Amino acid sequence: MEGNERLALALRERGFTQTALADVLNDYLYAVGHEGTVGDRTVRNWLTGKTKWPHPRQREALEAVFSCTAEELGFRPPARTGHPTTPREQPVKRRNFLTATTGTTAAVAVPLTGFTGAPSTVGTSDVIRLRERLDGLVALDQSRGGHAAVEKAALAGAVDALDKQKLAASQRIRQRLFSVAADFTASAAWNAIDAHRPNRAHDLLGKAVRLAGMSGDPVSEFEVWNLYAMLARQRGEYADAVDAAHAAQATAVTRRDPLFASLAHARTAVGQSYLGERQAALRSLGHAWEALDKSDPDAPRAAWMDFYGVGELAGLVGIVRNQLGDWTEAEAASHRSLANTPERFRRNRAMEYVSLAKAQLHQGDAELACATASTAFGVMGNHPLPGRLRSLIGDYYRDLLTLAPDAESAREWGDRYRSEWSRP
Incomplete structure (x- = not known):
C-alpha cells in the first residue's frame, strides 16, 4: 500500500501534526454546520493510502484549508464513479468564509508555501x-x-x-x-x-x-440528571428523584443509545418504588429491560457508563423489589446481579451482597442473611467503606435488630459490624 506523499508534504510545509490537522478540519466542518468527523486515525489512513478518496465533506474541508483540490493533495477518486473534482474557486470562497468566522482557521488557510505559524x-x-x-x-x-x-x-x-x-x-x-x-x-x-x-x-x-x-453535550446532561436522581433518593426527596430520572430520559442521547434509555427508566423505577407506586415502578423496569435488550454492549461510550449492564439493572430491580416488599423476587434479582457484575466493581458487589442479605432476612433466614452481609466486608478488603455502603449496612443492621434481635447470628454479626465500622 503506497502512502500519500503529497499530503505528507503538505502537512510538513504547514507544520501540522496529524492531530492538529484533524482539529482544523473539524473546525471548518463545525463552522459550516456539520459534525466534526475527522480524527487522528482518519488522517493516518489518508497518509498511509488506506483511504484514497475522503468523504465529500472531508474533501471540502481539506480543499478549504490547503487551497487546492483533493487531487493536488494526492487523493484519487475511484475510477468507476468518475467523481467530479471540486472547482478551484470553491476553496477560495470557503477560505474567505473561514477568515471571517475564526481567526485560528484563517491563520492556517493560506497558500501551501506561505505558512508562517503553527495551529x-x-x-x-x-x-x-x-x-x-x-x-x-x-x-x-x-x-x-x-x-x-x-x-x-x-x-x-x-x-x-x-x-x-x-x-x-x-x-x-x-x-x-x-x-x-x-x-x-x-x-x-x-x-x-x-x-x-x-x-x-x-x-x-x-x-x-x-x-x-454550556457544553451542549447530551451525554454530560444525562450524567448530571442521573446523579440528581440518585442524590434526591439519598435525601428522601423521592418525587424529585422521579423528575430527575424523567429529565434524563428526555436527553437526546437516550434516543441514540438504548443503554442510556434503560438506565433512565431504571432510575425512574427506583424513585417510583419509594413513592409506593408499584405498577408504575414495574412498568418502568419493563421499559428498562426492553431498552437494554436493544442496546449494543460494545458501542463506544463514556467510561463512567461501564458499570451499567445486566448486572447493574438486576441490582436496581433488587432495590425496587426490596422496597415493594417482594422479598423472593428481590433475592433472585440480587443473585442475578452478582452473577453478572464483574469482580472489578468491588463497591457495587459489596452493596449487592447487603441488598441480598436484606431480602434473605425478610424471608426469615437470619443466619444466612448475616453470612451474606458479612461477605460485603471481605469484598472491600482493606479499602475504606464508602459512606453509601456504610449507610446500607446500617439499614440492614436495624432490620436485623427488629426482626431477629435474639438470634445468635445477630449478636455475632453485631460484633463484626462494630469492628468493621471502626475502620478508617
Missing part, C-alpha cells in the same frame, strides 16, 4: 488527555468507591479543563472542554454522593448542570 496548542489532543485523566479517576472509583481524594482530583481536572477552554482555538473545542469540565465536576459530585455527603453533592451538581448546559 493552536489547545485542541483535540488536549481534550483526549483530559478524558484519559478522567477515565483513570472513574476506574479508581469503580474499584474502591468514592472518597475525598478522588473528589479533589476530579475538581482539579475541572479547573484544568476550564483554564484550557479560555485558550481553545474554536467554539467546538470550547464546547468539548466545557463537556470535560462538566464530567469532572459530575465525577466529584458522584464521589460526594457515594461518601454520603448529600449537601456537598448538591452544590457540585449545581455547577455540573451549568457546565453541561
Whole structure:
C-alpha cells in the first residue's frame, strides 16, 4: 500500500501534526454546520493510502484549508464513479468564509508555501488527555468507591479543563472542554454522593448542570440528571428523584443509545418504588429491560457508563423489589446481579451482597442473611467503606435488630459490624 506523499508534504510545509490537522478540519466542518468527523486515525489512513478518496465533506474541508483540490493533495477518486473534482474557486470562497468566522482557521488557510505559524496548542489532543485523566479517576472509583481524594482530583481536572477552554482555538473545542469540565465536576459530585455527603453533592451538581448546559453535550446532561436522581433518593426527596430520572430520559442521547434509555427508566423505577407506586415502578423496569435488550454492549461510550449492564439493572430491580416488599423476587434479582457484575466493581458487589442479605432476612433466614452481609466486608478488603455502603449496612443492621434481635447470628454479626465500622 503506497502512502500519500503529497499530503505528507503538505502537512510538513504547514507544520501540522496529524492531530492538529484533524482539529482544523473539524473546525471548518463545525463552522459550516456539520459534525466534526475527522480524527487522528482518519488522517493516518489518508497518509498511509488506506483511504484514497475522503468523504465529500472531508474533501471540502481539506480543499478549504490547503487551497487546492483533493487531487493536488494526492487523493484519487475511484475510477468507476468518475467523481467530479471540486472547482478551484470553491476553496477560495470557503477560505474567505473561514477568515471571517475564526481567526485560528484563517491563520492556517493560506497558500501551501506561505505558512508562517503553527495551529493552536489547545485542541483535540488536549481534550483526549483530559478524558484519559478522567477515565483513570472513574476506574479508581469503580474499584474502591468514592472518597475525598478522588473528589479533589476530579475538581482539579475541572479547573484544568476550564483554564484550557479560555485558550481553545474554536467554539467546538470550547464546547468539548466545557463537556470535560462538566464530567469532572459530575465525577466529584458522584464521589460526594457515594461518601454520603448529600449537601456537598448538591452544590457540585449545581455547577455540573451549568457546565453541561454550556457544553451542549447530551451525554454530560444525562450524567448530571442521573446523579440528581440518585442524590434526591439519598435525601428522601423521592418525587424529585422521579423528575430527575424523567429529565434524563428526555436527553437526546437516550434516543441514540438504548443503554442510556434503560438506565433512565431504571432510575425512574427506583424513585417510583419509594413513592409506593408499584405498577408504575414495574412498568418502568419493563421499559428498562426492553431498552437494554436493544442496546449494543460494545458501542463506544463514556467510561463512567461501564458499570451499567445486566448486572447493574438486576441490582436496581433488587432495590425496587426490596422496597415493594417482594422479598423472593428481590433475592433472585440480587443473585442475578452478582452473577453478572464483574469482580472489578468491588463497591457495587459489596452493596449487592447487603441488598441480598436484606431480602434473605425478610424471608426469615437470619443466619444466612448475616453470612451474606458479612461477605460485603471481605469484598472491600482493606479499602475504606464508602459512606453509601456504610449507610446500607446500617439499614440492614436495624432490620436485623427488629426482626431477629435474639438470634445468635445477630449478636455475632453485631460484633463484626462494630469492628468493621471502626475502620478508617
